[in-house]
Amino acid sequence: MLRITTRQTISMEKTMKYKPTDAELEILQVLWQNGAATVRTINDALNKDNDDTIGYTTTLKIMQIMAEKGLLSRDESNRTHIYTAEVREDEVQQAFVSKLMDSVFRGSAMKLVLQALGSGKTSTSELQQIRALLDEELENNANRTAEETAAHTPSTRKKSSK
Amino acid sequence: MLRITTRQTISMEKTMKYKPTDAELEILQVLWQNGAATVRTINDALNKDNDDTIGYTTTLKIMQIMAEKGLLSRDESNRTHIYTAEVREDEVQQAFVSKLMDSVFRGSAMKLVLQALGSGKTSTSELQQIRALLDEELENNANRTAEETAAHTPSTRKKSSK
């Protein structure tokens, strides 16, 4: 179940050691979707969709670099090494979103959201889901505010309606 | 007034000739906020906030390159050239959002939106604004669907309430 991450996540926001490059990102996508894999598997996957093929040694090289950087780990017990992603997808997503927000949207999450929604690729049902989560979040905010107020002027408290 | 861009924008989606680099983006930010400017002005602006100063010729060089690329135009009628942004902010924002959506969020605007909202930098009032726009958009969708249906089975049509 998708959730808007809570207040805690904000302060705990890890600054990622290395921001993956474009080529690294494509490799991570394969690993995130299919789990651990060999260079061969990943190179095949990358060349499935693309028109211009990427050389095997190119993929190998990049994955070696990623392992050095800590983006991947690898099992070398057999000759054919098996690579595993060492960064979570949502972690990387957050890093990219933060960067984008700072450099392109002057820190405004709202403008970013509106541009994303304006891209028109969002279905009605998805828009409804977003609205539902938004409502949840807004209600949390309202309750939190109410509690803080209550701490100053103690009185009877209503429980949230849903 | 901020609006979620309409359906038209989707098909007209211009593929931007050049995606600005980081350094280029910082220069564009200054131009978008303050209008046309000289190299000196921009270099000063860039060094206002930053701790490590950027050399004048560095800024100059990048702006010259940007002019070649068509990101900027310049008035050379005086010795001190005056540069103007030749790309709109929202256009560049859309290019970056599209790229991010494809490369990091596998095309899902929704996941991107949730990550952005989850960054916690959005105030309650902003969340409410987003919600309102979302409602608008959803209502438009509903009406459009209704009209399409009506085209097949002609009948009386209700006008939207707002």
Add this chain to the structure above:
DNA sequence: TATAATTTACGAAAGAGTTCGTAGAATGTT
């Protein structure tokens, strides 16, 4: 007018990322 400051233009260096060729070792095939 002589000197200093400003500005443009050019080029080159440094770093990061991507690509691939080649070599050598290990494995598979005939």
Add this chain to the structure above:
DNA sequence: AACATTCTACGAACTCTTTCGTAAATTATA
């Protein structure tokens, strides 16, 4: 066993970006 395939490792070339030094021209200042 001989040959072919697969895999890792290494290094080099190439592009792109950023940075700045230097030179030459113009403008400002003493």
